[in-house]
Amino acid sequence: MHAFDVLGDPVRRRILELLADGEQTSGAITDVIRAEFALSQPAVSQHLRVLRESGFASVRAEGTRRFYAVDPSPLSEVDVWLDRFRGFWDQRLDALGTELARGRRASRTSGADKADPPEKRKTT
Numbered sequence: 001m002h003a004f005d006v007l008g009d010p011v012r013r014r015i016l017e018l019l020a021d022g023e024q025t026s027g028a029i030t031d032v033i034r035a036e037f038a039l040s041q042p043a044v045s046q047h048l049r050v051l052r053e054s055g056f057a058s059v060r061a062e063g064t065r066r067f068y069a070v071d072p073s074p075l076s077e078v079d080v081w082l083d084r085f086r087g088f089w090d091q092r093l094d095a096l097g098t099e100l101a102r103g104r105r106a107s108r109t110s111g112a113d114k115a116d117p118p119e120k121r122k123t124t
């Protein structure tokens with residue numbers, strides 16, 4: 001299954017978001033997904049299986065409990081695909097960074113004027 005086929009499903013994306021915060025039990029994942037998407041436990045299990053089989057998640061058993069974690073390997077396929085589009089937003093993010101720096105400089109300059117008593121301010 002292609003990475004975008006896996007990520008195209010909102011339930012699987014949400015499960016990956018949960019796993020991005022750290023390892024989770026299948027029960028904890030099921031509780032969240034059932035509450036947010038009103039899915040049955042077997043339906044959640046199917047989504048977990050897709051994530052496991054496609055390599056997006058790994059599972060380890062501890063007694064009767066199953067712990068899931070993100071496996072970042074398939075995300076590299078997504079990263080490679082997105083790379084050709086990064087230029088569209090990198091330039092805008094650089095421009096935003098410049099504007100934020102200008103705003104901080106302006107704020108410091110105006111803040112310094114307010115902090116100095118009128119008799120200490122330079123007049124031109």
